[in-house]
Amino acid sequence: MSASSRARSGASPRKPIQLMLRLAHGGEHQCQQRHERRGRSGETRCRRNSLTHGSVLGPRRRPRRLPPMATTERSPQPRTRPIELPPDPRLPGNLMSEQLSGLTDMDPEDFRAAAHAVVDQMADYLATVERRPVMPPITPGSLKPLFPASPPEQPEPLAAILDDYRRLVEPNATHWQHPGFMALFATTASAPGILGEMLTAAIGQNAMLWRTSPIGTELEQVVVDWLRQGVGLPPEFDGMLTDTASTSSLIALAGAREASGFSAAAEGLAGRDEVPSLRIYLSREAHNSIDKAAMTLGLGRASLVHIPVDEAYAMRPDALAEAIETDRSAARRPIAIVATVGTTSSTAVDPVPAIAAVAEREGLWLHVDSAYAGPVALIAGRRAPFAGWERADSIVINPHKWLFTPLDASLLLTRRLDALRTAFSLSRAYIEAPDGSVAPRDYTDFTPQLGRRFRALKLWIQLRWFGLEGLRRRIDHHIELAQEFASWIDADPEFERLAPVPFSTVCFRYRPAALRDGTDAGSISERLDALNARLITAVNGTGEVFLSHTKLGGRYTIRMAIGNLRTERRHIERAWQLLRREAAALDG
Secondary structure, X not given: XXXXXXXXXXXXXXXXXXXXXXXXXXXXXXXXXXXXXXXXXXXXXHXXXXXXXXXXXXXXXXXXXXXXXXXXXXXXXXXXXXXXOOOOOOOOOOHHHHHHOOOOOOOHHHHHHHHHHHHHHHXXXXXXXXXXXXXXXXXXXXXXXXXXXXXXXXXXXXXXXXHHHHHHHHHHOOOOOOOOEOOOOOOOOOHHHHHHHHHXXXXXXXXOOOOOOHHHHHHHHHHHHHHHHHOOOOOOOEEXXXXXXXXXXXXXXXXXHHHOXXXXXXXXXXXXXXXXXXXXXXXXXXXXXXXXXXXXXXXXXXXXXXXXXXXXXXXXXXXXXXXXXXXXXXXXXXXXXXXXXXXXXXXXXXXXXXXXXXXXXXXXXXXEXXXXXXXXXXXXXXXXXXXXXXXXXXXXXXXXXXXXXXXXOEEEEEOOHHHHHHHHOOOOHHHOOOOOOOOOOOHHHHOOOOOOOOOXXXXXXXXXXXHHHHHHHHHHHHHHHHHHHHHHHXXXXXXXXOOOOOXXXXXXXXXXXXXXXXXOOHHHXXXXXXHHHHHHHXXXXXXXXXXXXXXXXXXXXXXXXXXXXOOOHHHHHHHHHHHHHHHHHHHO
């Protein structure tokens, strides 16, 4: 419904939880209307399958009653009738229906009642998650004994299963949805994204081929291009949705391997004397998914050359050029460079324009890992860190990090789809169209997977619900919160910031006056590391926030990563209060 339509109908502005409940319970209103048309028998059937009398759930609480939604005029739907097959004369009597009884899925009305209960559970969880400790106060290995050692032989009522979910699952999860979760880059499942996941599961698409999912294929093309436009990249970039940046970077580097001209996908690399030792260049701060990609592609970790970084933890282009020259003189073959915009430890920004110049001069594939920071490019005024990334051969951005998309959703953009096709395309009779027709795109030709999820649906729903402007405002707010927190660190003589804050992650440590002699040498450095390890343990032990740590320049560093959709200024203030309180307690 548009804003003008809501104004005419008197509908209130959309809010995520209310939208989830309203949409999920809309089926209940339709059920009531259908039963009114059917008469008394329909009413009896509805009661039998309701939450209060339901056969699958057992006695449960009554679903929330919501006012009818404002309706808009719809075109009439075609009337359909079930297909009735004549009895099979080879089957005696009523054997067909007797054998099929109990062999299909849950009854649709039972499913409707169960879905209401599950949606209520989800909404209650999101509404109350802040009251829980971010991390459960449990020890490793304590959960497995709570579950039976053997699988159930007989069916169990769904009510019992959901009770066990509430008792065993929710309390023992690390609550990524908690506004105090600031440890790793956030993976927030927004309410519209959750709805998208529900619909994705219901429609059950395998988006490997156009004919196995026409809508999955073509909506993915639409969503990929929407995101490409949103971050300001030129039209020659195309791409796909994958599960994570690990897979996206693997696919990109497979393309780089094929572009090197050694036909690795067809002939392999082992035992070929004509294939030199291949090299990929990345900074010392690059994500270890690149290491895993090299291992998976048969290049090995020995193919990776980690380039030194500057004082801001960004790759040094001069050291990159020197490393490439050294490898060429030793008859090794450079094939790719990986630049990072927003490293994992400190969110450092590699100088992409200078790195792109090296890649172009040397004829190397340039892959830009912007899995975390990429969504910032939606904001035109904050695109300076992304200068030059349009010169890359491939780019990865993770919507499940900072676009509030439920895990998993990664966006791989490339100007070299041909190389990806060379790396992964196969022809098999069981996946070819029987009429020999050619699809506009079969995504399995560009990835190592055959089976693929219909990830575009939840992104399509989210992009429409938030709008690009809504996403920009939320991302911008997170950056402002991080900058404000950094200013508190800078103003306090007992704390020190250890890295720039280009996005929404602040790296710092506690350094009391007694340990401020201007050096990190020897025992003082060790004492500071131990002190900060104790501090983060104490803060996380409160259950109110969850921070992480890393090593920067050999120093134990505390990280606050802001990006959770539900994090507000008061949560940042509380984290700062806890840090100072627990630091004072350590001194005492």
